[in-house]
Amino acid sequence: MLLSETALFFCFIFLLIIDLELVRSKFASQNQEEKLVNFLKSTLTVHSPHQDMLNNSVFPELDLYQVVNVNENLEQLTVKYFFSYYYYVTSAAWNPNDFNGVNKMTFEANTFWSPELVNEGVIEDVYSTNGNQIVFSDGRIVTTHTLTIFTYSCKMEYALFPFDEQNCPMYISSWGSNGNQFTVAIDSSDPVLGELSLSHLNENPQWQVRRPVEYHIKTYRDPRTDEPYYDLIRVDLKLKRDPAFFLSILVFPSFGVYILSTFVFILPVQSGEKITFASANLLAQVLTLGTEVANNLPRSSEHFPVFGNYMAVMIIHMASSLIATIFIYNIYFIGNNGRKVPEWLYKVLQDEHLSFFFIVPLHPSEATIRTKAVKASANYSIMANENENTEAETTSRSREPDSSSTQVVSLDSEIEDSCETLQERRIRNLMGEVPVKIAEKDNLAPVWMKCSVLADRICFCLYLIVATCVVASYFVTVLVVRSP
Incomplete structure (x- = not known):
């Protein structure tokens, strides 16, 4: 009888130690997370570009999901895609081992500075979800829009109807930025340079997307000072009718x-x-x-x-x-x-x-x-x-x-x-x-x-x-x- 009571006592002590350790680790991880959040907020700016931004460049990413509709009478194109852009800040990098293995942090939109990129040629913003900002341990800050449906104006050519092919370019520019705060560039680490990702593309039964979908970046200069004024991304979306x-x-x-x-x-x-x-x-x-x-x-x-x-x-x-x-x-x-x-x-x-x-x-x-x-x-x-x-x-x-x-x-x-x-x-x-x-x-x-x-x-x-x-x-x- 005495032996059994002793065993129960030691089991209780063991479980109490485990619980205390879990509570301690939880508070420690919370402290580490708060410490990391405070570090990022103190390092990254909110209203202006970061001083130590890598090459002063912003890299866009566009993943085409679907060609929703082609209105031939009105010459309009409706597409659904995932749009994001990112930049690197060297001072915002951290070692995940110092923060309990945390390698990324998610924040609400506009928590940190985001470049002003404008979709030119958009007639109607059909649907857009609120994006987030994700900060990675390598100093990469990604601004995302989880889903976007835009209607563009597209000048179409019907000479060979119904064997026609349409070239509907989409334009994304840094027109909203102040002067030459940043430049839009193509990431050299991208496995396919100058091409859109079509891994999630849902084909339209009437219009087939011609591959590859290439995009180009053109820099416009101020005619008075000859300095870079703004950058324009041209996405050449070519559609082939069935x-x-x-x-x-x-x-x-x-x-x-x-x-x-x-x-x-x-x-x-x-x-x-x-x-x-x-x-x-x-x-x-x-x-x-x-x-x-x-x-x-x-x-x-x-x-x-x-x-x-x-x-x-x-x-x-x-x-x-x-x-x-x-x-x-x-x-x-x-x-x-x-x-x-x-x-x-x-x-x-x-x-x-x-x-x-x-x-x-x-x-x-x-x-x-x-x-x-x-x-x-x-x-x-x-x-x-x-x-x-x-x-x-x-x-x-x-x-x-x-x-x-x-x-x-x-x-x-x-x-x-x-x-x-x-x-x-x-x-x-x-x-x-x-x-x-x-x-x-x-x-x-x-x-x-x-x-x-x-x-x-x-x-x-x-x-x-x-x-x-x-x-x-x-x-x-x-x-x-x-x-x-």
């Missing part, structure tokens, strides 16, 4: 409708849908140019895309096909008016080379022979009518009576008979011309129809060749002019 979306919903459908419009010349005139087909295709192209292209591009003729120019050419070409279709309609129905076919056109329609256009050459038909027979029968009927009238007159004269009264009556009847004969002759002549004209129209109509078919085939070949050349020239232009 054309798959616009190729699938705009470019390929537009060229498809354009080539499809040439098939209006394959559609038969008898269907009555040629003008409707051509008008619908033309309207589709006009709406595409006025909605898709205009809504996705800035309202400026200076940056009008090559694709827009090709769209204008396609609309003019399709409008001309509509006009040609109207003329072909007129050719088709011109035979109903009884208009004769010129001799040279007969020769063209009888040419054996029409088989290349899948058209059977024209040959003398039974309709032409039938026309000649109708004309001959009509002439024969006229002559027969004239002979009958002559015989009737001779018979009436031979039967004349001898008395004077009878002569008067017969004379009156002869005049009436002659009048009736003249009317009948005119009616017969008229009835004889009608079948001739109908036969002529029946024979001319197929010829003019064949002329319209020939015009259709010729226009189809010409328009299809032109449309194919226009489509091919667009892609050749884009591939040749497009920068690698």
Whole structure:
């Protein structure tokens, strides 16, 4: 029993010693931390650059997180990035072993001096978090902004839309500093000199960031004293558009409708849908140019895309096909008016080379022979009518009576008979011309129809060749002019 009480006593004493040691070490570390804080606050300045700042230089760091949005109509770029800058103060360095292994201290923003760096070209500060100041044991003072979203103004070029690439420079300058208090420089210890860190980049699905993203520093001097006035950091952010979306919903459908419009010349005139087909295709192209292209591009003729120019050419070409279709309609129905076919056109329609256009050459038909027979029968009927009238007159004269009264009556009847004969002759002549004209129209109509078919085939070949050349020239232009 006595042994167990003794053991419990010694355990209590041991635990009490451990607790006292922990409390002592805690107070000691707090004292060391307070001592380090007091040391840094007494060494570092708050409102002006430090006297012993290494090379009097400030080193910027920018880590690009994401290209949030590219507003093509307003020519604006919204990016999210982490921005920080640091400088070295030799007198602020300490040995971590002297302060319980502490190698860095974190302070609130603006606890010590921070250089005035201005984001030029910023239209809107969308979101920014409050940064901190971190002091490292090697004398490095880092001012951080944990997250920043800025909207920049970016002059964009859309000549090769949708295969375009945009160069949107971002500018950060020391414009807010007083004179030559410090210089902006590139840290020689940086593993990749003059390039942005893209280790945390979240790619935009439409715009790809071209690597590497380089930045340059330019010093502007005072024109009066020729002394350094301020430094400017230029970040060359190059974006490459992914054309798959616009190729699938705009470019390929537009060229498809354009080539499809040439098939209006394959559609038969008898269907009555040629003008409707051509008008619908033309309207589709006009709406595409006025909605898709205009809504996705800035309202400026200076940056009008090559694709827009090709769209204008396609609309003019399709409008001309509509006009040609109207003329072909007129050719088709011109035979109903009884208009004769010129001799040279007969020769063209009888040419054996029409088989290349899948058209059977024209040959003398039974309709032409039938026309000649109708004309001959009509002439024969006229002559027969004239002979009958002559015989009737001779018979009436031979039967004349001898008395004077009878002569008067017969004379009156002869005049009436002659009048009736003249009317009948005119009616017969008229009835004889009608079948001739109908036969002529029946024979001319197929010829003019064949002329319209020939015009259709010729226009189809010409328009299809032109449309194919226009489509091919667009892609050749884009591939040749497009920068690698």
